[in-house]
Amino acid sequence: GEDVEQSLFLSVREGDSSVINCTYTDSSSTYLYWYKQEPGAGLQLLTYIFSNMDMKQDQRLTVLLNKKDKHLSLRIADTQTGDSAIYFCAEIPLGDGYNKLIFGAGTRLAVHP
Amino acid sequence: DSGVTQTPKHLITATGQRVTLRCSPRSGDLSVYWYQQSLDQGLQFLIQYYNGEERAKGNILERFSAQQFPDLHSELNLSSLELGDSALYFCASTSGQEGTEAFFGQGTRLTVV
Numbered sequence: 001g002e003d004v005e006q007s008l009f010l011s012v013r014e015g016d017s018s019v020i021n022c023t024y025t026d027s028s029s030t031y032l033y034w035y036k037q038e039p040g041a042g043l044q045l046l047t048y049i050f051s052n053m054d055m056k057q058d059q060r061l062t063v064l065l066n067k068k069d070k071h072l073s074l075r076i077a078d079t080q081t082g083d084s085a086i087y088f089c090a091e092i093p094l095g096d097g098y099n100k101l102i103f104g105a106g107t108r109l110a111v112h113p
Numbered sequence: 114d115s116g117v118t119q120t121p122k123h124l125i126t127a128t129g130q131r132v133t134l135r136c137s138p139r140s141g142d143l144s145v146y147w148y149q150q151s152l153d154q155g156l157q158f159l160i161q162y163y164n165g166e167e168r169a170k171g172n173i174l175e176r177f178s179a180q181q182f183p184d185l186h187s188e189l190n191l192s193s194l195e196l197g198d199s200a201l202y203f204c205a206s207t208s209g210q211e212g213t214e215a216f217f218g219q220g221t222r223l224t225v226v
Contacts, residue, residue, distance in 0.1 A: 031213050042115065042203060043156075043217040088156065092213065099169035100146070100158035101215065 006089050006104035012111055018076040020107045022089030025070065032065065033090040033101065034074045043088065046074070076109075084111045116140065117218035119204050125224045131192040134221045138185055138206030144168070145187040146207075146215060147179055151200035162187055194225045 003025045012018045024032065033048040049056045049063045049072075056063045062075040076083055086106040093102065116139035126132055138145050147159040149172075158171035162181035173179075176194075181187045191198060201222050205215040 035217075042117075042219040043205075044115070045214065045216060048214070090156075099161050100171055101148075101156075102158075103156035105155050 004089055004091055004102050004104035006087075006107045008105065008107060010107055010109050012079050012109070014079060014081060014111055014113050016079055018074075018079045018083065018109055018111075020074045020076075020087050020089075020109065022072045022074075022104055023070055024072065024089070024091045024102075026091060026093045026102070027070070030094055031092045032063075032072050033088075033092075034061075034063065035088040035090060035103075037086045037088065037106070039085075046087075079109075079111050081111050081113075084109055115216040115218060117204055117206050117216055119202075119218035119221050121221060122219065123222050123224075125226060126194060128194055128196060128225055130194050130225075131190065132194065132223065134189040134191070134202050134204075134223070136187045136189070136204030136206075136218060138187070138204075139216055142206035142208050142216075143185065144207045144209065145181055145185070146205040147173075147187070147189050148203040148205065148217075149200045150203060150220070151197075154200075156203075159189070191223070196225050199223055199225045 006022045030051045034046045035043040060077045064073045088106045089104040090101040118137040120135045143164045146161045150156045159173040160179050161169040165181050179189045201220045203220045205217045
């Protein structure tokens with residue numbers, strides 16, 4: 001089946017690293033995503049990774065993929081107050097022709113001084 | 114700015130009414146996707162259109178319908194509205210048939226009273 005799970009809350013101190021975790025169930029998924037949603041705003045695509053990759057780095061963001069455990073993580077280095085938002089993990093199941101994104105419930109990241 | 118434009122930003126209407134939400138995809142994108150974000154269901158894929166044709170269908174109610182016009186803008190029609198239809202409705206677009214790099218609009222917040 002298709003299911004994406006995330007923890008709901010994460011609180012970090014400004015300047016620390018944040019790690020947001022996600023697990024997915026569809027073994028056929030080949031694209032996995034992280035989206036950011038700020039209050040009152042739309043969904044911003046942060047980064048995505050192919051399932052044949054283990055890691056992808058983009059400035060302060062590092063995505064790690066453990067295919068065996070179907071576990072995806074997003075690490076934000078030097079977390080700033082502007083990083084406070086909801087972060088959604090998402091997958092695209094292969095079986096649907098890469099049409100629909102299956103989203104997790106979102107992790108609310110709170111950054112405090 | 115993702116380049117995807119949704120109007121209106123906010124909509125308040127009464128139960129039983131019908132509304133139309135509008136989406137203009139990024140320039141050059143042929144696919145439009147509609148998603149619903151509600152507190153109880155999270156982010157759910159509703160429907161996809163590619164170059165005017167319906168391509169994929171998700172958890173879309175029969176009271177809801179969509180279309181994509183020759184100029185590639187799309188409209189989502191919601192009828193016989195119920196309180197439970199109150200949600201944020203997002204449109205996303207991609208250049209091809211696959212949703213592998215979807216860019217989202219700011220959303221239309223629908224409140225049914």
